[in-house]
Amino acid sequence: MDRDGTVNIGTPTYERVDSLDKVRLLPHTLEALALLASLKYAIFFVSNQAGLAEGLITWDDFEAINNKILELIRPSGVTVLKSYVCPHGENATCDCRKPKPKLLFDAAKEFGIDLKQSWMIGDRPSDVMTGINAGTKAILVKTGVPTVESREAIYTAPSLLEAVQYIAKDTK
């Protein structure tokens, strides 16, 4: 799953979280993640962090922010196995920036994940396309700033909770 704008509140315009005091979970995130934890999926963050390339944040900042988010979601009982990051700029020609699927392929390889039985959840069409490009099912959550549409998503959810409820129904 995507992180900023999906699990925690993304900041306006570029939806970047560049300091610890901007870290807040979206409403019902803990409830959503508790349900997700019960479904026994392996869970990963997959995040574009162009702020690293632009010098807005350092790797230490990224680690601090990410650890803070992991700490905030801990009460849900969910375990994020790894946080995958593209640290390159928006116009970079790297092979890891979403919607490129490389970070999902990396997770699949590293943890033996069957992408066909996996889901990508995010607040941007690029998240949806990352999932589709990697062969997963993909859900758009309308919790980004601003909210957007994606025709490619298998389902568009008002929030992460509805997204996880959809996955729960599909998984049964």
Ligand SMILES: [Mg+2]
């Ligand atoms: Mg996002």
Ligand SMILES: [Zn+2]
């Ligand atoms: Zn990259």
